[in-house]
Amino acid sequence: xxxxxxxxxxxxxxxxxxxxxxEDLARLVKLAPSSVHERLRRxxxxxxxxxxxxxxxxxxxxxxxxxxxxxxxxxxxxxxxDSMRKIPSIEELHSVAGGLSxxxxxxxxxxxxxxxxxxxxxxxxxxxxxxxxIVLKTQIDRPIAxxxxxx
Numbered sequence: 001x002x003x004x005x006x007x008x009x010x011x012x013x014x015x016x017x018x019x020x021x022x023e024d025l026a027r028l029v030k031l032a033p034s035s036v037h038e039r040l041r042r043x044x045x046x047x048x049x050x051x052x053x054x055x056x057x058x059x060x061x062x063x064x065x066x067x068x069x070x071x072x073x074x075x076x077x078x079x080x081x082d083s084m085r086k087i088p089s090i091e092e093l094h095s096v097a098g099g100l101s102x103x104x105x106x107x108x109x110x111x112x113x114x115x116x117x118x119x120x121x122x123x124x125x126x127x128x129x130x131x132x133x134i135v136l137k138t139q140i141d142r143p144i145a146x147x148x149x150x151x
Contacts, residue, residue, distance in 0.1 A: 001046045008148035015143035063107040066135040073101040075126030083124045089117055
């Protein structure tokens with residue numbers, strides 16, 4: 001899909017605040033609101049915009065511990081996905097190259113829950129070892145800066 005400067009400007013603005021009104025976005029890119037609406041629908045159809053979401057302060061909801069869990073597996077990642085999808089505290093799962101098979105980003109209420117999750121993961125057939133790193137503080141949490149291609 002070919003994106004122009006206006007598409008990149010819309011995406012960048014929406015990454016900062018997805019609740020902006022069409023009129024404000026239209027003013028930003030100097031288009032009619034109906035044209036902006038059509039561009040956004042096209043970006044959705046083409047899966048450039050995958051979802052509209054809310055950024056929730058999960059710590060305020062009781063999920064104050066973030067950790068990354070490295071997994072060494074004896075089975076392919078594709079064979080472990082069904083088991084992993086059943087664990088709600090897994091926020092992200094990445095297949096990786098190197099000594100690990102996967103890296104998980106997890107959120108739990110406390111370290112006791114993290115220990116329980118670790119034990120749960122080790123019970124999954126094919127998971128050989130886990131290595132957990134607890135996040136003390138997230139220093140940077142932002143959307144990727146988008147740059148329009150040079151004209």
